Amino acid sequence: MSKNSLLQISNLHANVDDQPILQGIDLSINRGEVHAIMGPNASGKSTLAHVLVGRPGFDVTQGEILYQGKDLLVMSPEERARHGLFLAFQYPVEIPGVSNIYLLKAAVNAIRKERGQPELDAMDFLELVNERMAELGISSDLLYRNVNEGFSGGEKKRNEILQMSVLEPQLAILDEIDSGLDIDALRVVANGVNALRSEERAIVIVTHYQRLLDYIKPDFVHVLSSGRIVKSGGPDLAEALEEKGYAWVTQSEDVHAGVSAGVVQ
Amino acid sequence: MNAVENYQTLYHQLADQLPGSNIAWVRAMREAALLRLEELGFPTRKQEAWKYTRLQALEKDTYYPAPIRQASISDEEWKKLPLASLDANKLLFVDGHFNRILSDIDSLPPGVLINELSSLFNRKTDRPPPMFQNTRQAPNVVHALNNAFVFDGATINILADVQLVKPIHLQYISTAEDKSASYTHNTIIMGPNSHAHVVESHVVLGEQSYTNNIQTHIQLGAGAQLEHHKLQLEGQAGIHLSVTQVEQDQASHYQNHLFAFGSQLMRNELKLNLNGEQASCLLNGLFLAQGKQHLDMQTQIDHRAPACTSRETYRGIADDNGHGVFDGKVKVHPDAQLSDAKVTSNNLLLSRGAEIDTKPQLEIFADDVKCSHGATIGQLDEDVLFYLRSRGIDEATSRNLMLFAFASQIIQQCPLEPLKKATHELLLKHLPGGDGLQALLK
Numbered sequence: 004m005s006k007n008s009l010l011q012i013s014n015l016h017a018n019v020d021d022q023p024i025l026q027g028i029d030l031s032i033n034r035g036e037v038h039a040i041m042g043p044n045a046s047g048k049s050t051l052a053h054v055l056v057g058r059p060g061f062d063v064t065q066g067e068i069l070y071q072g073k074d075l076l077v078m079s080p081e082e083r084a085r086h087g088l089f090l091a092f093q094y095p096v097e098i099p100g101v102s103n104i105y106l107l108k109a110a111v112n113a114i115r116k117e118r119g120q121p122e123l124d125a126m127d128f129l130e131l132v133n134e135r136m137a138e139l140g141i142s143s144d145l146l147y148r149n150v151n152e153g154f155s156g157g158e159k160k161r162n163e164i165l166q167m168s169v170l171e172p173q174l175a176i177l178d179e180i181d182s183g184l185d186i187d188a189l190r191v192v193a194n195g196v197n198a199l200r201s202e203e204r205a206i207v208i209v210t211h212y213q214r215l216l217d218y219i220k221p222d223f224v225h226v227l228s229s230g231r232i233v234k235s236g237g238p239d240l241a242e243a244l245e246e247k248g249y250a251w252v253t254q255s256e257d258v259h260a261g262v263s264a265g266v267v268q
Numbered sequence: 269m270n271a272v273e274n275y276q277t278l279y280h281q282l283a284d285q286l287p288g289s290n291i292a293w294v295r296a297m298r299e300a301a302l303l304r305l306e307e308l309g310f311p312t313r314k315q316e317a318w319k320y321t322r323l324q325a326l327e328k329d330t331y332y333p334a335p336i337r338q339a340s341i342s343d344e345e346w347k348k349l350p351l352a353s354l355d356a357n358k359l360l361f362v363d364g365h366f367n368r369i370l371s372d373i374d375s376l377p378p379g380v381l382i383n384e385l386s387s388l389f390n391r392k393t394d395r396p397p398p399m400f401q402n403t404r405q406a407p408n409v410v411h412a413l414n415n416a417f418v419f420d421g422a423t424i425n426i427l428a429d430v431q432l433v434k435p436i437h438l439q440y441i442s443t444a445e446d447k448s449a450s451y452t453h454n455t456i457i458m459g460p461n462s463h464a465h466v467v468e469s470h471v472v473l474g475e476q477s478y479t480n481n482i483q484t485h486i487q488l489g490a491g492a493q494l495e496h497h498k499l500q501l502e503g504q505a506g507i508h509l510s511v512t513q514v515e516q517d518q519a520s521h522y523q524n525h526l527f528a529f530g531s532q533l534m535r536n537e538l539k540l541n542l543n544g545e546q547a548s549c550l551l552n553g554l555f556l557a558q559g560k561q562h563l564d565m566q567t568q569i570d571h572r573a574p575a576c577t578s579r580e581t582y583r584g585i586a587d588d589n590g591h592g593v594f595d596g597k598v599k600v601h602p603d604a605q606l607s608d609a610k611v612t613s614n615n616l617l618l619s620r621g622a623e624i625d626t627k628p629q630l631e632i633f634a635d636d637v638k639c640s641h642g643a644t645i646g647q648l649d650e651d652v653l654f655y656l657r658s659r660g661i662d663e664a665t666s667r668n669l670m671l672f673a674f675a676s677q678i679i680q681q682c683p684l685e686p687l688k689k690a691t692h693e694l695l696l697k698h699l700p701g702g703d704g705l706q707a708l709l710k
Contacts, residue, residue, distance in 0.1 A: 056658050081662045081663065083658075084657070084658055084659055084660035089658075090658055099677055100673025100676045101669060101670075105669075105708065109669070110659035112708075114660045117660070149673075170659070
């Protein structure tokens, strides 16, 4: 395993409500890389994202996931977050009664504690958050509103990106972050994600459409179908998909079946 | 002897010591209430209004009227009491007896008249004051007991157009020995277009078992506005029995914000008559039943005139073997067209032994109305829990944060800032895991 390896998924099978959804995923991701996971509806894209962050009810039945060389599957969702895993939700929940700033502060301090860093004091914390909000074009009143309550679709997505940029994860997974966004909002969100690109961290973009990838250029593109990666390639694969549709790869799935579709290195 | 006979005997033993014992109308009033007590008896489960709540504790032990406390309350004890520092016109009752020294009603603006009820009991009149004229018809046993033994309370008169900025704080402290009872009666009469905040707080010094029985009669003139807040922090062995009756004239507005964290047994009855057109009310309640606490919230809103509005939201949390009851009834009378009513009850159960019974009810006898009710009983939302955990917050803290959020939404609606702040702090003190949240929410 290379020094740069961040995540290694081997032969991953997972059930949701006793239905097999993931049926043998192999994928490895190095630091510094951006991977796009594409695929038709119900191909298992979101399931993969949620399995990675440990959502209860998503049961891994076979296979393993190594994250930073450690067994990810034994960790609770909060431990995963504290070790630098982050999921931007496709449908962020509303939490009436909890303001955004409380959530951010609690999350930042939980993660800092894990890293052995002292808690941020209120001033430093606000400075950090305000800086990130300005970059994302988010108005500061959003900070004092209840988490996602009454937010527009675009505000919810920006809020996810704000959390991501404040928490500075090692591995960020964006689940359909482009859904429901107009082109201006898409640009802002993409800028937020691009600002986070670095040699240290990796980003996984789960998306149905190629559009987002015009703004966030992936290093690798994988196509998921029926719970398996049926094709992997470079950014040009996304363009080919846009042109030819998913049927192009999913219909030829049988040809590829049995071939382990790892990362194209 | 049965329980009723025990209280009758107790009365006859004490009759000469109760306030107003040498005044004819007071004695007559008390004796009428005793007859009523005999008629009613203690409630049984067969009575719909008492399906979930019994007063066995009062039957088993005969609680005697608490004497006037001789020892003073030390500054240290005093400052520890919740809301001790609330900037208010304060009336303090120790074991139900008005304490002038610890009260602060010297800077009342003109048009605000406050007296202790016991002074009324010295008045020789032919007829009792209005609130004691119908003791023979007392609606239930709590009421009848109160009328039989009542020894003090506050009578507050706010004249027309007076805007009272500083709240009036009715602070009740229980300090007496085991099996004592305090019986108080408050009257709040507000003239047209007046405005006031009244804060009622019930606290305890010690761990004794006792009963706190409070009757409150409120009358709002046309356009009057009253924000009535109640913080119930009785002791673990305390019994809190309360009946509040509100009469509202045209375009008056009444708010009731109730926060119930204490007592082993609470029965809170809140009855409103919207008598004048366009009268409105807002009732918000929060109760937290832990250990073996039994907290029963009864409300009834009668829309008796056209175009009145009522809004009611109660939230309950039950943990351990705690038991909560919410019975919220809205009755729209035949002439009350254009009534607008909404009753909501949301509840959380945190353990297998916990129970909450909720019953929002609408009885509608007019045809052009907008009324709705809804109730939920559930556990914490798993999706929200996962979201918080996915941000690195551990499961226990996430759960506590969600509980806090659930309860906080009721507190947030309290319009009196210092009380809101104090109640948030008290919530953290009483919520499971609240200490851990305190640092987080700073």
